[in-house]
Amino acid sequence: MNDAIADLTATALVQQYRSGALSPVEATEAALERIRRLNGAVNAFCLIDEETTLAEARRSEERYRTTGPMGELDGVPVAIKDVFMTRGWANLKGSKTVDPAGPWKDDAPAVASLRRHGFVPLGKTTTPELGWKGVTDCPCYGVTGNPFDPSKTAGGSSGGSASAVALGMGPLALGTDAGGSSRIPAGFSGIVGHKPTQGRVPIWPASPFGQLAHPGPMTWTVEDAALLMNVIAEPDARDTTLPPTRTDYIKALEGGVKELRIAFSPDLGFVRVDSEIAAAVAGAVAVLEALGADVEVADPGFSDPREAFDLLFFGGAANALRAIPEERHPEMDPCLVEAANAVKNTSMLDYLAAMNERAALIERTSRFHQRYDLLVTPTLPIPAFTAGLEVPEGWHDPRWPSWTPFTYPFNMTGQPACSVPCGFTSGGLPIGLQFVGPRHADGLVLRAAHAYQQAAPLTGRRPDLCQG
Secondary structure (H helix, E strand, O other): OHHHHHOOOHHHHHHHHHHOOOOHHHHHHHHHHHHHHHHHHHOOEEEOOHHHHHHHHHHHHHHHHOOOOOOOOOOOEEEEEOOOOEOOEOOOOOOOOOOOOOOOOOOOHHHHHHHHOOOEEEEEEOOOHHHOOOOOEEOOOEEOEEOOEEEEEOOOOOHHHHHHHHOOOOOEEEEEEOOOOOHHHHHHHOOEEEEOOOOOOOOOOOOOOHHHOEEEEEEOOHHHHHHHHHHHOOOEOOEOOOOOOOOOHHHHOOOOOOOOEEEEOOOOOOOOOOHHHHHHHHHHHHHHHHOOOEEEEOOOOOOOOHHHHHHHHHHHHHHHHHOOOHHHHHHOOHHHHHHHHOOOOOOHHHHHHHHHHHHHHHHHHHHHHHHOOEEEEEOOOOOOOEOOOOOOOOOOOOOHHHHOOOOOHHHHHOOOEEEEEEEEOOOOOEEEEEEEOOOOOHHHHHHHHHHHHHHOOOOOOOOHHHHO
């Protein structure tokens, strides 16, 4: 019975709570049982506090019995990536240089919104140090494994959240994305990861990676991603990047893709893609055509912005390391220190040139979307590789952005982008399909991703670990 409950979506849980068929305590106990049984295999959670979790579930259960739910996610268990401030829990960001004693008195905006809606906090999920790379391992917590094959990487930097959701350790999780950090693990781990428009979900404290960073939902279904967006996109006075607005992302899922103008770019014009992934994505695009979309093969017309991205992203990392005493750097991920040191002496003029390239990229993609409603690409060009490595064995480049060319350009532009599962390799590893929309068109991106998932669902295929 607990296994069946653990596999329910957040949407289904809320429906059953309201009907009285299920209680928040039952759902929370099912998630905790799955965590106890499977976390040792993948290392998805770095902090578990069952006493606090169950106490919140009991409070929610009492609300349903007496006053009624206090919000859209009352009683729903949610996993929190260990970069979000969470009152009462240490926020180490995967680093031994952070004092776990705190005090931990504040909630990040997304967590504060979840509290207003009565969520049940499940624990903190693993991240690489400072969330700096596209895989998940760090000196603090070790390596996070892929839910479909723990010897492979779950991706990163939100790898713990992805593995937790895929294995039914919780229906919802918070992730962040400054170069693909929610979409990469979503693609590798067979879940949905949505990177909102930059600023759509408030962020505080400011990310080391500045305007590249986007908090967002990681879920088993697009419908659940929309439900979580309804909550975490609420405004917060500590971050006023975008003016307060109210969008019902659940309502936005309606309408399908009929007559939408969709550009399909198999390789962005410069990416080498694994043949199995290319075939799966082409098959997914055929589904969109069958649903009535007007699909045209077209590239957005920009060259690889890797050099500018590296300067902006790793420049942020280098700036973050300035606040950490140099004598403590040996305690940190050596590759993080190496990557930061490589750019720490970059001139201000070079940084401004990278910002100018970012502005030009935003203009180019905005013009592209005057012709096309959406862009569809693979999420990743390769399948998940050996866990604990930053790049695959024998790879031509030592840094992770070299194998994530479909994700980081859209951190530079700030566009919404969503990864949805679209197949599996012959080795049983997930393949992701990415939907990208114009800035502020999160509802449209989620609508198309939902239409695809409804037509070609893979949501009935949980990892084999769930059956053990």
